[in-house]
Amino acid sequence: MKTEQRPGEVAGRGHHSVRWSGMAVVGRQASQMICALVLARLLGPDSYGVISAASVYVTLTTLFLDQGLAPALVQRPTLDPRSPGAVATMNLLAGLVLAVITFVCAPLIAGFFHVADLTGLLRVLAFGLLIKALAITPRAMQLRRLGFKVIGVGDIAGGVVGAVVGITAALLGAGYWAMAWQVITTDVVIAVVLLAKTRGTRPNLHLGLLGPILPFSLRIFASNGLAFFSRNCDNILVGRYLGVTSLSYYSMAYRVLVIPVQMLGQTVNRVTFPTLARVAADRQRVAAILVKVTELLAMAAVPPMVLVAVAAPEMISVVLGDRWLPTAPILSVLAIAGARETVMSTTQSLMRAMGRGKLIMRYEIVATSVQLTGIVVGLQFGLLGVAVGLTTAGFLLTPVMLLIQRNLSAVRIRDQLRTMLPAVHGSLWAAAAYLLVRLIGWHDAWTLVLGIVSYLVVGLAVLWLAHRKALRRTVVAAKGILGVG
Template identity: 40%
Template structure:
């Protein structure tokens, strides 16, 4: 993968995720203020189920299509056939299971909500292969168009419904419209693949796909939904609304990392498997760049949570404040490591290792969540974050095995980000202490001072990393690279 191709892919992938997430976040804020925590929580309970079962629409074949060096002309169509068949089956299962899920969550309204959501599983299945093939060819511009257009249409319709008094149905309308428009735009862009019945060729990728699928289920479905499931089941819809709002903020850097960086890096890393030194360099650079962006940003969210929630979402969402502050750390760490480690494992064909790590992540995360459950949503947040921290050394061990990165290198890679994050959070808290009882003023002034402090620390103490970020920004903007010195490998960074 050439540097211009990687930069272009990263740029358009970033535009896609930033545009989509910014649009969704803005409409989520508006809807949260209009419909309130109780209605918000009802849909959150339904989305726990949808979030878990949606992982089944992709049986791992999309990752196999991206990872393979060569893909036959009819293989994508065969994958489409499987995806659509599974989507139809899951929609039917959802209709049948709706009363059971409503009873499990002690929320009768969930029956009709889940029946309404059932078709979305088919729509999501229809987009799996087009997205995978666009990722394979690094054509992220079309993904950006589809993602932003669908998020915008869904948000507008949801907002209109909320303003007309639709309550939680406004959120249902938003999500369904987003899924439908995404399919329509992919078809309009000519990226859809015609289904076929040449399913025997899928045997070639079935092993890799199966293990990737299992790992994805554990990492992206079970470990990331068990907390929402338990909070919604044992503490109710309103408690889940507060936790879900905080979790939504956690997912912003994770989605930016996993969808923007990890998606591009998986495709790029798959072309570097014959050059371990180059792969190690790219893993280090990606980790450092994500850390220098994610850690200070989430430290600022954690510090500003009292004012941020009050100003943006309203006083009715105040119970979410401590949950936001705690989950911010988990969001930063997941964005940093899952965005780089998972692509490295899969690109090197280490799908068995990926599956073992997924099992470990699920186990540790579940233990942390269950331990915190008696203490309410805040306890669950603490348990989830503690589990994320515990898994960091495991990530380091995996990366050492894959590309030869040492603990010393890992610490040096994120050290500047931790330093900047401390100054950012400290600066904000100092300003907030000087402007008590004025949330809007404290938020505005505090954020401005924190950003200036972070830039100042970068310029004074970490000039090299600031230069590297500047060069990366130039490449992403298509303006060419600067003169930042390339990474130099230390003697102890050789592959093991």
Template identity: 30%
Template sequence: MSTEPPLSDPPLAGPPISDAEAEAAAEKAAMKEQRGLLGRTAARGALITVGAQGVKIVLQVVGVVVLARLLTPGDYGLVAMVTAIIGVAEIFRDFGLSSAAVQAKTLSKAQRDNLFWINTGAGLFFTVLVFFTAPLIARIYGHEELVGLTHVLALVFVLNGMGTQYRADLNRRLQFTKLATVEIAAPAISLVVAIVAALEGAGYWALAVQQITMAVVLLVGNAASARWIPRLPRRAPMRDLFTFGWQLAGSLFVGYLGNNIDSLTIGTRFGSEALGLYNRAFQLLMTPLGQLRAPSTKVALPVLSRLREDREASNAYLQRGQAALGLTLVVGLGVIIGAAEPVTSIFLGRQWLSVEPILRLLAVAGVFQSLAYVGLWIYLSHGLTKELLQYTMITVTIKVACILVGSLWGVTGVAWGYAIAPALAWPLSFWWLSRKAPVDVGPLFVGAGRIMVLTAFVAGGTFGACELTAEWGRWVQLPAGALAAAVVYALAFALVPMFRRDITGVLQIVGKGMRKNR
């Protein structure tokens, strides 16, 4: 009997594959591989930047807690008066060219060098301009001491101008670890310098020295990390970069006016003491919140710029990004809304308790600002700076109207106006983008709705726990409120499939970021 295996029919050959089909298949495979690589890079970048911002938040809170006990509301008010005005120059010092460099499809060394000299020249120009307009700033507020303070703070412009393209270059190359290291070192060193100066009785000068030190450390650290020396300017195509930058700078300028109309209104109408109180609430909450949101753009902009032609992947990234912001920052703001009283008492001291309603209203504003933040990623990654300018003009008009009307009821009325404005404006952003960008905004609206519902329950649970434990004091109220918020969050995960899916998606991003790229 034969032991040879039976013969089988040869496999049927499929139809021949054309060169075009093979090329399309290879392109599809390459796109899939790029998606995976970008996904892992973005997740790791997000994890690194969020971790770094967590450290910065701790430093920010420590600075607020310590310096609030060493300085007076008047000290903070004087510095806030200067920064509210000269901050306008900081926008035009950058010209939007840092974001232009990050989102550009290609950027030559010549273009990069030219951008360095443009930003440096602009920084020097505004340093000189602000230096000589110091008497005018002092006259606006009626405080002669603002002259010397403005002279010193003017140096920040040239220092930041020199560092702009180093930071943009690291961002463009997705060097998030190096960026994070510098951005932790700068506030840490500057805070130590400010505390030492305050202990020596420097008063408001401690805050000025803090800003100068921060700018110096950022410049030196980013330049050392980038490892390139700019060559002399030379001919290179710059028109597209300028177009993007100018339109973005216009949006930032209009947005800055809207964001600082509260400080300008309080400073001119109610004086430095009132502005100092408002500024402490703002520094305790809104500054750290901005520090947490801004790095998300640092990660999202280069990634979404690469996914511009891939609508499916881009929409998926936006929805995950919104969930990541909403289920962390926005829900966290719900805790602040519910526990504003013990937070104010613990972090600022009982002498600052009048800040409590302001802090709560600023947290409400932060909720709606964060929900709208995903829209900024879309505008920038698709190069829609003209459309962003148009939208910003509308939202700033709403904000100015709300704040000016609110100021009729004092500083707390200003905070009410600041909170109501983004609540009215954020839906306009998604509606405007639905007409201007190739993105699906419907899921973003739905996702935002789920986030707001969860935040409302967290705020209610936190507030209820704080009220029930009020007789035991602030050190019991805050942990009780935080525990109640955690219980609400856990119940949402366990009982509501929609929240469970969103939270699981965010955890997957974290897990992907913790795995090394292969």
């Protein structure tokens, strides 16, 4: 007989899951960001452009490794025990095919970006695709079981070890080859941990079992392909038409955009997706979860991203050096885009949890069209124009995402907007405080330190005085996730 979990038990398990999911994402992404900053400082914009171009291609090949089968393993209510092994076989076959294609086509890709050095780097990274493929199915099965501790251990270990190896290689003079050392080391460590801790994912030839999950998985794959294109066409077009040095500036700023998306949005949505899938039939519970998650993401993402937007010149000068100053205005714009995308990231989890593959596909078509239009128009005005075009397109899509949330659950649009207000309100007052510190005209390092202090003090004061309940709910949620109190 199936027993129903009490709300306290569900909340406790949810906090534990978010805690480990957060540790996994932060451990891996923070390590990769530190490695990227060190490499950028050591190599400079010109040499770092090779890494930026390679990163775009690596992201694309990672998308094709899975074909949408892993989300289908998570979403299915019931699953044949042999299905994970069949998916693992498809992942390995895809990895082998992509490795061969990459090796053969590397000169063409290098020619597209006008960077001859890219050929050798891509050919080495091609062999790493098989390693990436090994970890896809074990990760999906751990997600299905809410096994975020195993994922966390793998991602943290992989991120840290990979970053150490990459930075060491760069300090020893490896140049852009340090990226290959970092990526392959990270993937090897993650694959070893996940394979060691996950049973039932050994490859088999029962490919006929994939039939029931193919319709959903193919729609996810197609939507992911459109999402990749819409989120990376700016990098592709910048690298192609403005050059890899410009791509270095843009991609460094773009990394900041994806920080909250990956560290916060991905952390929370790793848990939100399977959680919503379990309560998909209860629209009231779905709505309640969406409101809570939106408020948490807004309070966690908006204030730090607004801080990055106003402090970008000082941050670039202090962290990367004056050679990277053209990145500052781009960073300011994309930081706002990152905050918006993080807060609205629950829409994808909701559609997947509800099994709405067709809706996901339709949305991605609309999103791709809008974002591509913004990017192409912005490209006529240089790097800053691309950033503004991408950000504007994102805000134009926000009402569509809110409507999807309303139609798939009982959540009201005004309730969602109300949950975002405290974070936005406090951040605007805090930004004004930072700008006042800048007017004093101190050295960049002092402006950055004192500006951050002023930002935090004013922001917290506004939240305490005007939005005390929202602040308390966020603190309680944070304590639950961190296991404090």
